[in-house]
Amino acid sequence: MAVPLLFQFIFVAVLMKELARAEQETLDEVHARAIISAVDRLFVHAYEASGALYMYAYTQNEFTSQKFDSSIKDINDDLRFLKENSRHDEKVFGYLNIEMQSGIAALRDQKRLIAEGQHFSDNVQRMTGYNRVRKIIHTARSLAGVELAAHGKAPRSFEERRNAIRQVMLVGLIGNLIIAFWIANFFARSIEQRLKRVLSNVDLFSIKQPLLPPLTVTDEIGIVDKAFHEMAENVKRAEKIKQDFVAMIGHDIRTPATTIKTTLDLLDEEASDKLDPELRELVADATGESRRLMTLTNNLLDLPQIEQGRYQIVARSINIADCIRQSIRSLSLYAQSKKSTISAETGDAQVFADSERIVQVLVNLLTNAVKYSPAGSKVHIDVQESDGFVEVVVADDGPGVPDQHIEKIFETYERFNPTDEEQHGMGLGLAICKTIITAHGGTIGVRKSDTGGSAFWFKLPTGDGTN
Numbered sequence: 001m002a003v004p005l006l007f008q009f010i011f012v013a014v015l016m017k018e019l020a021r022a023e024q025e026t027l028d029e030v031h032a033r034a035i036i037s038a039v040d041r042l043f044v045h046a047y048e049a050s051g052a053l054y055m056y057a058y059t060q061n062e063f064t065s066q067k068f069d070s071s072i073k074d075i076n077d078d079l080r081f082l083k084e085n086s087r088h089d090e091k092v093f094g095y096l097n098i099e100m101q102s103g104i105a106a107l108r109d110q111k112r113l114i115a116e117g118q119h120f121s122d123n124v125q126r127m128t129g130y131n132r133v134r135k136i137i138h139t140a141r142s143l144a145g146v147e148l149a150a151h152g153k154a155p156r157s158f159e160e161r162r163n164a165i166r167q168v169m170l171v172g173l174i175g176n177l178i179i180a181f182w183i184a185n186f187f188a189r190s191i192e193q194r195l196k197r198v199l200s201n202v203d204l205f206s207i208k209q210p211l212l213p214p215l216t217v218t219d220e221i222g223i224v225d226k227a228f229h230e231m232a233e234n235v236k237r238a239e240k241i242k243q244d245f246v247a248m249i250g251h252d253i254r255t256p257a258t259t260i261k262t263t264l265d266l267l268d269e270e271a272s273d274k275l276d277p278e279l280r281e282l283v284a285d286a287t288g289e290s291r292r293l294m295t296l297t298n299n300l301l302d303l304p305q306i307e308q309g310r311y312q313i314v315a316r317s318i319n320i321a322d323c324i325r326q327s328i329r330s331l332s333l334y335a336q337s338k339k340s341t342i343s344a345e346t347g348d349a350q351v352f353a354d355s356e357r358i359v360q361v362l363v364n365l366l367t368n369a370v371k372y373s374p375a376g377s378k379v380h381i382d383v384q385e386s387d388g389f390v391e392v393v394v395a396d397d398g399p400g401v402p403d404q405h406i407e408k409i410f411e412t413y414e415r416f417n418p419t420d421e422e423q424h425g426m427g428l429g430l431a432i433c434k435t436i437i438t439a440h441g442g443t444i445g446v447r448k449s450d451t452g453g454s455a456f457w458f459k460l461p462t463g464d465g466t467n
Helices: 002-059 062-085 090-115 123-149 158-206 220-270 277-307 320-330 332-337 355-371 429-439
Strands: 316-319 341-345 350-353 378-386 389-395 443-448 454-461
Touching (some): 002 062, 002 090, 158 220, 316 320, 316 355, 320 341, 320 350, 320 355, 320 389, 332 341, 350 355, 429 443
Antiparallel strands (some): 378 389, 389 454, 443 454
């Protein structure tokens, strides 16, 4: 801000100097005109005095005498004005004043002689008075010329002064525009560079790369950049905590959870007929809960691979019916505990996929279908083949997915009814399903089923993966 202020100060100083010069020239011109006017009046009054004296010599009346005295008084007033306003050397004015006073004394002497009856009739006396008047006028004219020359060069005209001020204002305007453009360009480039720095950090943060060093400026952009770096550090710490948590799950929870699930599965399959109905129901519930615990654990362990882009599949040509049967078998006990039935029309379609991952997808979809459907409902799997893809649909009799959640339900940690305490989950299952299907080159989605529930579907390439 100091640059435009400095320029404005210089511009105003130059303009004021030019205005002061123009004002001084105007005052000088007015003063010179006043001097010239006073000299002109001196001419007139000297001639009037000479003429009045000439008439008085022949008429000797009171009017011409008064006219002569009045002219002499006017001459003295003019001399007084010139003395007070002349800027020239006082010696010049003193010489003029002496000559003027000598001439006035000569004219008064002639008037006195006339009044005493000593009329001057000879040419010598007349020429003496006339020469006095001429000398007075000549000396006054010289004073006017010298007075004007004392001001130096001829003053500029009004048009020249106006043009000079216009030039100063034009230069100031152009200078202001140049400085304004330069400042705007400087700040725009500076702000643009800093904003690009912040946006670059956003991009680096999104791909989990080290951020650029913080900006050293303390303006608003610098504050935002500093806050962004602090947020990134907090996210990094949270990420470390999450990784430690996942590692803890894999090391300290998965092994005992697997043991519990295996024990309950054996107990449910081999000893269920030896248990009374109430205890058998408790074992079935515990088996379902252990299976759910294993699903949550596997989803949490898969999450870091998904986020880091290291989720790999080993695809080969498989029969989709085998994956469906394995999934139904894995959930048979859980479905029985919910008094639900799972049916399928599989056909004999071949897909190019990783069988373990497809089973994982089917188990997730079937688990949700059974979990969110009322007791005694039916879950149906249908397989259709068309246009080089195999479509698998898992339809249930549940409440269905609200329209406002259809677009987001496959996002990480997204649950369309997170306040339902009876339906446990972290919103990872469907996100992992989408990642698996997308890695296979397929698509996944949800729509309304014929019964009003949900129909989750996914499509996989057919054949050996060459299409």
